[in-house]
Amino acid sequence: MLMNKILMVVGAVAITFSVHAEDTLQFNDAWIPEAPPVVKVMAGYVKIKNLTATAIDINKVTSPDFEKVEMHLTIEKNGMSHMQKQDAVGIAANDEIIFQPGGLHLMLINAKHGMKRGDKITLNFSTNKNTFTVMAEIKEAVIEDHSHHHH
Amino acid sequence: MSPEPNKQSSATNPTVIIIAIGVTAMVLGALFWIYLKPHFMPSSSQGQAGIISEQSLPKEIAAVYIPKGRPLAGIRLTDHNKQPFTEERFKGKWSFLFFGFTHCPDVCPTTLLVMKAVWARLPDSARQAPEPQLLFVSVDPDRDTPEILKPYTTFYHPDFLGVTAEHKFLDILTTQVGALYGYEDGETENENKNDYTVNHSAQIVLIDPQGKFRAVFSPPLQVDEIVKTFTAIRKYHQGK
Numbered sequence: 001m002l003m004n005k006i007l008m009v010v011g012a013v014a015i016t017f018s019v020h021a022e023d024t025l026q027f028n029d030a031w032i033p034e035a036p037p038v039v040k041v042m043a044g045y046v047k048i049k050n051l052t053a054t055a056i057d058i059n060k061v062t063s064p065d066f067e068k069v070e071m072h073l074t075i076e077k078n079g080m081s082h083m084q085k086q087d088a089v090g091i092a093a094n095d096e097i098i099f100q101p102g103g104l105h106l107m108l109i110n111a112k113h114g115m116k117r118g119d120k121i122t123l124n125f126s127t128n129k130n131t132f133t134v135m136a137e138i139k140e141a142v143i144e145d146h147s148h149h150h151h
Numbered sequence: 152m153s154p155e156p157n158k159q160s161s162a163t164n165p166t167v168i169i170i171a172i173g174v175t176a177m178v179l180g181a182l183f184w185i186y187l188k189p190h191f192m193p194s195s196s197q198g199q200a201g202i203i204s205e206q207s208l209p210k211e212i213a214a215v216y217i218p219k220g221r222p223l224a225g226i227r228l229t230d231h232n233k234q235p236f237t238e239e240r241f242k243g244k245w246s247f248l249f250f251g252f253t254h255c256p257d258v259c260p261t262t263l264l265v266m267k268a269v270w271a272r273l274p275d276s277a278r279q280a281p282e283p284q285l286l287f288v289s290v291d292p293d294r295d296t297p298e299i300l301k302p303y304t305t306f307y308h309p310d311f312l313g314v315t316a317e318h319k320f321l322d323i324l325t326t327q328v329g330a331l332y333g334y335e336d337g338e339t340e341n342e343n344k345n346d347y348t349v350n351h352s353a354q355i356v357l358i359d360p361q362g363k364f365r366a367v368f369s370p371p372l373q374v375d376e377i378v379k380t381f382t383a384i385r386k387y388h389q390g391k
Contacts, residue, residue: 033260036253036306038299043256074257076370080331081258081353101261108256141260143268143374 024051025058025091025125027134032108033101033141034117042115044069044106044123044136045099050091059088060126067110069123074102083107101141208387213368213376216384220363223327227320228288231301231313236286241362245283245385248356250330252291252349253303262355263287263307268374269381270308277382281360288324289315290332291349328356328364357381359388 030046050056061069071086089104091097099105117138125132208216228236247266251259266285287304289295292315300313325332330352357366366384368377
C-alpha cells in the first residue's frame with residue numbers, strides 16, 4: 001500500500017551474512033524502525049536474495065533480543081488493515097523478497113531489554129538446511145519527501 | 152437484427168429469449184432500485200455522503216468529501232492525559248482521526264509517520280486557527296491505557312493526541328464515522344490473553360471545526376495529497 005511511495009531512511013547498510021554450502025541467501029539493508037519505548041512489538045525489515053537456482057523457504061526467525069519473532073504480511077481488505085501470520089516465506093530461484101513497511105514484515109515481540117536508536121539486533125533466519133545470522137540496526141524512520149519528484 | 156416479435160412463435164427462438172432476459176433484468180433492476188434506494192440514501196438530517204462536485208472543490212482532491220457534513224454526537228472518549236474528550240473538543244479545530252492500536256508494528260507507525268510528515272509540510276495558511284489536531288484513536292482499550300498511549304502517540308509528534316474509550320463509547324464514534332475494527336486471536340499455545348491482533352480501518356477521517364464528519368482519506372495515504380486536499384478543503388470552508 002503506502003510503501004510504493006514511502007521509503008524509510010536507510011543510512012549505512014547493516015548486514016552480515018553467513019555463506020553456507022547449500023542454501024545461499026544474501027541479506028541486505030536489515031533494519032528496525034525506532035519505536036516508542038512502551039511498545040511490546042516492533043517491526044523488522046530486510047531484503048533477502050536467493051543466490052541459488054532453487055527455491056528456498058524461510059520457515060523460522062528468532063532473535064536473542066526478543067521473546068518471539070513472527071513473519072507477517074499486512075494486507076488491506078475492504079478498507080481494513082489485517083496482519084496475516086506467515087508460517088514460511090518462500091524465495092524463488094535467483095529472486096529477491098523484500099520485507100518492507102506496509103507489506104511483509106517481521107514482528108518482533110516482547111523485547112528482552114531496552115531498544116534504542118543505533119542498537120544492533122541479532123536476527124536468525126532459518127531454512128530447512130541452514131541458519132543465517134543477520135544484524136539489524138535500529139534506525140529512525142521517516143517518510144521520504146518526494147514532492148519534488150512528481151506532479 | 153431488427154425486432155420482429157411474432158415472426159416465429161417458438162420459445163426456443165434465441166431473439167425471444169434474449170429479449171425476455173433483457174426485459175426481466177430491467178424489471179428486476181427497477182424493482183431493486185425502487186426497493187433499495189431509500190436504504191442507501193442517508194436521511195437529510197445526516198447530510199449527503201458522496202464525492203465532491205466539481206464546482207465546489209478541485210476534482211483532483213484525494214478524499215471523499217461529505218458536502219453537508221454529519222454532526223457527531225455522544226462522543227465520550229478519554230485522552231492520553233486522562234481528560235474527557237467529547238465532541239466539544241472537535242469545535243474550533245480540524246481533527247484528523249486515525250484508528251489503530253499500539254501492538255501494531257507496521258501499519259500504525261507508518262501512518263503516524265505519514266501524518267508527522269503531513270504536519271511538517273502543512274503551509275502556514277493551514278496551521279492557523281482553526282488549527283489541525285491529530286487523534287490516534289486506539290481501538291484496543293484493554294491494552295492501550297493512557298499510560299501507554301501518551302508516550303506512544305507523542306513519540307511520533309508532541310502534538311498528536313491519543314484517545315480511547317471502553318467499547319460501548321468507542322463504538323459510538325466508530326459507527327458515526329464509518330470506521331471498523333475487530334479482533335483476531337493469535338497463537339493460543341500459551342493461552343496468553345494478550346496475544347491477539349486487531350484489524351482496523353485504514354482510512355483517516357477528517358472532522359471539521361463545527362464537529363461534523365467531513366471527509367475520508369483512504370489508502371494509499373500520500374503526504375502530498377493529504378496536504379493539498381486538506382488545504383483545499385480548508386480554503387473552501389473559509390470561502391463559504
